[in-house]
Amino acid sequence: MFEFIIANFVSVVIFLIVLSILILVHEWGHFITAKKVGVRVDEFSLGFGPKLWSVKKGDTEYMVKAIPLGGYVKMAGDERGKCSGRPEEFFSKSAGLRSLVVVNGPMVNFVLAYVCLVFVFYLGYPALSTKIEYVDPGGPAARAGILVGDKITGINNQIVYGWHNMDERVMESRTENVVVTLVRNGHERTVSVVPQVIKKPDLLGIEHQVRDLGIDDSSTVIGHVSENYPAYEAGLREGDRITRVNGRPVERWEDVRHLIADSSAESIEVLWIREGSEMGRRIIPKQVTFGKKIINQIGIAPRQNIDVFKVGFKDALVFSAEKLVEIISLTFRSLYHMIIGDISARETMTGPIGIFYLVKSAADTGFSQLLFIMGMISASLAIFNLLPIIPLDGGHLLLYGIEKFRGKPLSEKVEDVFMRLGVGLILLLAAYVFYSDFSRFGWIDGIMNIFVNHK
Numbered sequence: 001m002f003e004f005i006i007a008n009f010v011s012v013v014i015f016l017i018v019l020s021i022l023i024l025v026h027e028w029g030h031f032i033t034a035k036k037v038g039v040r041v042d043e044f045s046l047g048f049g050p051k052l053w054s055v056k057k058g059d060t061e062y063m064v065k066a067i068p069l070g071g072y073v074k075m076a077g078d079e080r081g082k083c084s085g086r087p088e089e090f091f092s093k094s095a096g097l098r099s100l101v102v103v104n105g106p107m108v109n110f111v112l113a114y115v116c117l118v119f120v121f122y123l124g125y126p127a128l129s130t131k132i133e134y135v136d137p138g139g140p141a142a143r144a145g146i147l148v149g150d151k152i153t154g155i156n157n158q159i160v161y162g163w164h165n166m167d168e169r170v171m172e173s174r175t176e177n178v179v180v181t182l183v184r185n186g187h188e189r190t191v192s193v194v195p196q197v198i199k200k201p202d203l204l205g206i207e208h209q210v211r212d213l214g215i216d217d218s219s220t221v222i223g224h225v226s227e228n229y230p231a232y233e234a235g236l237r238e239g240d241r242i243t244r245v246n247g248r249p250v251e252r253w254e255d256v257r258h259l260i261a262d263s264s265a266e267s268i269e270v271l272w273i274r275e276g277s278e279m280g281r282r283i284i285p286k287q288v289t290f291g292k293k294i295i296n297q298i299g300i301a302p303r304q305n306i307d308v309f310k311v312g313f314k315d316a317l318v319f320s321a322e323k324l325v326e327i328i329s330l331t332f333r334s335l336y337h338m339i340i341g342d343i344s345a346r347e348t349m350t351g352p353i354g355i356f357y358l359v360k361s362a363a364d365t366g367f368s369q370l371l372f373i374m375g376m377i378s379a380s381l382a383i384f385n386l387l388p389i390i391p392l393d394g395g396h397l398l399l400y401g402i403e404k405f406r407g408k409p410l411s412e413k414v415e416d417v418f419m420r421l422g423v424g425l426i427l428l429l430a431a432y433v434f435y436s437d438f439s440r441f442g443w444i445d446g447i448m449n450i451f452v453n454h455k
Contacts, residue, residue, distance in 0.1 A: 011360040014359060016068055022377060022381055023068070023070060026106070028108060029104040029106070030073045033104040037093060037097045037101060038087065039090050040088040040089070042059065043061050045062075045064075045072050047069070048070055051063055075101075076090065081412055102400070103397060105393055106385045109379065109382035113327070113375040113376070116371045117323050119371055120375065123371075126369055127309055129163065129306060130160055130162065131217070132149065132150050132215050133148060133217055134219060134251060134252035136216075140213050140214045141213045141215045146180070146215065149184070150183070150184050152182045155173070155180060155181070161311065173211070177193060177195075197211060200212070206337060206342060218303065220243070220251065220253060222240045222241075224301040225300055230283045230299060231283060234298075236272065236298075237274070239274070240274045240279075242256050242270060246263060246265065246268060260297070262295070267283060268285055270298075289344035328383065350436070350437060352437070353437035353438070354437045355377060358373055390418050390422035391422055399418070
């Protein structure tokens with residue numbers, strides 16, 4: 001662990017700063033609302049465990065503690081059984097005011113997410129380029145005369161900001177054909193394309209009908225090889241161009257992905273070219289759950305062209321709101337499909353280790369991508385805290401809602417049962433998420449090696 005921290009010192013510092021900002025903002029939402037409604041705040045803590053620093057101002061002691069994986073606001077009279085009835089105590093306030101104090105923690109996280117996204121869109125954000133790397137022979141784009149190397153700049157006279165935004169414009173089109181504006185050899189031209197309707201998996205692995213132009217943004221050149229996966233062990237490296245999978249020629253990354261994911265063989269034959277020389281190996285894949293299917297993965301991703309897109313401040317305000325709604329919607333859809341068993345919790349959820357790698361990757365890409373990831377995490381933190389499970393904010397909101405409906409609170413005994421069940425569920429969830437992270441990022445093998453080497 002010590003060696004890991006030294007090797008990734010800057011990334012660890014950035015991760016701790018991002019995490020501290022998210023927690024600080026969340027707790028500040030509770031803190032400022034409590035002060036506004038007349039509740040005395042005794043403690044404001046960033047982190048748990050031993051106290052590293054503290055200062056007292058007015059009624060409140062502000063603290064930084066050793067474990068930066070959370071925080072809390074300690075309010076006067078925040079335990080129903082110990083509330084004396086003084087007006088500055090939390091449980092002396094109405095259920096409505098208590099709910100306001102509780103809900104404003106997550107709400108401020110949503111505000112932070114929105115502000116991050118505004119800066120991202122305004123300063124310039126990296127997105128998949130709309131340069132075409134593959135055209136499906138006989139597909140809609142090919143029939144319209146679109147060629148590999150063309151760069152799409154507009155759909156139906158609307159500017160497109162990256163490949164994903166281009167797909168959205170095509171899906172949103174209400175006409176049978178779409179007008180595609182593109183640049184070829186420095187010259188702009190316009191063509192009319194009638195999209196085909198096909199089924200494609202979304203980010204969750206759930207298949208949907210989409211309108212497709214028959215083009216792809218990535219060739220068969222590898223952009224990333226995960227060190228803990230079979231492809232790395234087989235010798236595949238960034239920059240290699242895959243030519244065949246199980247004897248079948250491949251021209252685009254979608255072909256590579258399908259042939260590997262859907263192969264029923266115990267091992268997969270992969271041929272590739274590196275610096276003009278052809279190489280090949282049989283690779284035993286890892287099996288993972290994606291949607292309702294078990295698929296093969298060998299740990300490779302395509303090389304993708306990235307462009308930086310900028311918009312005006314007014315457009316940034318609009319785009320940020322749309323993107324925040326999209327993130328929230330995707331999170332709730334993920335939870336729903338996970339609950340009904342459409343997707344695996346292991347592949348959907350991540351903990352501090354997974355978040356660290358997300359932040360590290362974003363920081364390596366640039367400040368704008370780091371802000372984007374910070375906004376996504378802030379929104380996800382807000383949604384998680386609103387789940388109706390005690391001791392989360394959503395659990396307390398549920399109790400106060402029941403109290404408002406009944407005209408009186410539940411008994412302390414019943415609340416205690418809910419608290420114990422909720423804490424137990426959170427602990428089980430935390431253990432599962434940590435185990436999944438350890439497995440996904442190869443930490444379990446590292447920990448086992450430590451024990452083996454010390455024998």
